[in-house]
Amino acid sequence: MIKVENLTKRYAGQPAIRDLNFEVGKGEIMGFLGPNGAGKTTTMRILAGFMPATSGRALIAGFDIFEQSLQARTRLGYMPEHVPLYNDMRVTEYLDYRAALKGVPHRRIAERVGDVKELCGLRDVEKKIIGALSKGYRQRVGLADALLHEPDLLILDEPTIGLDPNQIRQVRELIKNLGRQHTILLSTHILPEVEMTCSRVIIIHKGRIEACDTPENLLSQLRQVGGVMLEAKVGKDNGADELRKISAVRDVTTDVDGEWNVFSLRVESGADVREEVFRLAAARRWTVRELTQRRATLEDVFVEITHADEMERSSI
């Protein structure tokens, strides 16, 4: 559905994205992940046909977004970041206008506008002026707009930013449902969202693709898969030294919380050392109030990838 080849964009000589190459297949929900300023919005604006790339090309459903822009644009629905809307129009009026603009046949406009209002939960506010809507409703109007002409591909830039947790859950459900009929490319920096909704993830950092895989594969590739956290009273023992004796433990860091010690154990990938930790604690007669395995999340992958070079730099 999307094919990106060597896509580069420079702003006044400064590269915002460099040599991006990726493909999104039909029916996929692709998550686009990266810290602020990584080039997510730039990439999405190029893919949506809002601005041209400096070099490289992008195909939407087989149409070059620059050379055959009109054909490509009819096949995609785009929801820009912060959802700019005409504040002086009413919701239904705006959607009618957008439907006509997107070439929905005249006799189908009422039906399509009705459908997207239903789908995005806009029935309650259909007669309201857009300027008077809350952030959550504006977001939904933006999404409804993107869906109007039944595009094959949806490009959503930060669809859940600025929403409250309930609204985030609703939008997430909506996106999941949409994923059954549409190909979706969505950007976000909320990681649980990606883990929950996306079939594949691209992590972009400083304008480069650092990783592109399924969330599961990214997790399994992570160097340190989680660790164990132990809170205990160890008396006179040097708890860290004792814990290091467990073979799968690589490293232990200690924090003190009153008379409690908090140990963070980094363990070899795949190992579960909780049983050994318990035996050790029992043998040394430590009082334990917490023993938990921390599961690696996409957040760890993200932090590892986006911080790796900064840590390298600081170690030099």
Add this chain to the structure above:
Amino acid sequence: MRKFYTLLAREVQSYFYSPIAYIVLVFFLIVSGVDFYFQISFMNQRPVPYSVQEAFFNSVFFWFAFVLIFPLITMRLFAEEFKLGTIEPLMTAPVRDWQVVLSKFFGALVFYIILWVPTALYFGIFQYVTGRPAAGSSGAYWGSYLMLLLLGMFYLSVGCLASVLTKNQIIAAIISFCAITLLFFLGLVQFILLDVSSATRDLLGYFSALEHMGTFSRGVIDTRPIVLYLSMTVVMLTLTYQAFQSRKWRL
């Protein structure tokens, strides 16, 4: 073509969503009403060699209001879309750049024409009350409204260009106001520079909106100003289109 009409309809509607339209309409009605009233009361005092309609379209009031309305009509056209960011959903919809540029221009033109409709009533009322026509001939009406249309197209296209250059409406208004005022005074320079050759004066005279209105409001349809204003409108709209497209590369 359907997309163009959709865009045009929104442009015209959007004037009436904002208070600017009503402010401009009221301001314009007041000034033109005062103009009309003043011309008639002046004529009541002494005989004059021209008609009410001619006087109406050539007075100081008329030109004062005329130069002021264009920045007000055109300042928001592109600047507002840039400022609000609505240019992004607009340009990612399957519409062509020229459709957007022309819809904005013609939207402004439709509003401009709406502005002038009430003035036609004045002449009707005059004829009804006095039993005499307000103009020397019906051609004089056609001439003056044709000149209004031509001047309007040119100045609106200047305003379009000003608006596409910035995302600040105030700056757009100032640019178009300065440009239109300068263009207007270009035609007056011939009266100031008395010692220049007559050829220079004639040349400047070709640009004089005052002179064009003078001839057209007598019912004399001269093709030279028609060609001038139509071609200048095309030039300005082409520049607007180019500036609008270049936005993509400047982003």
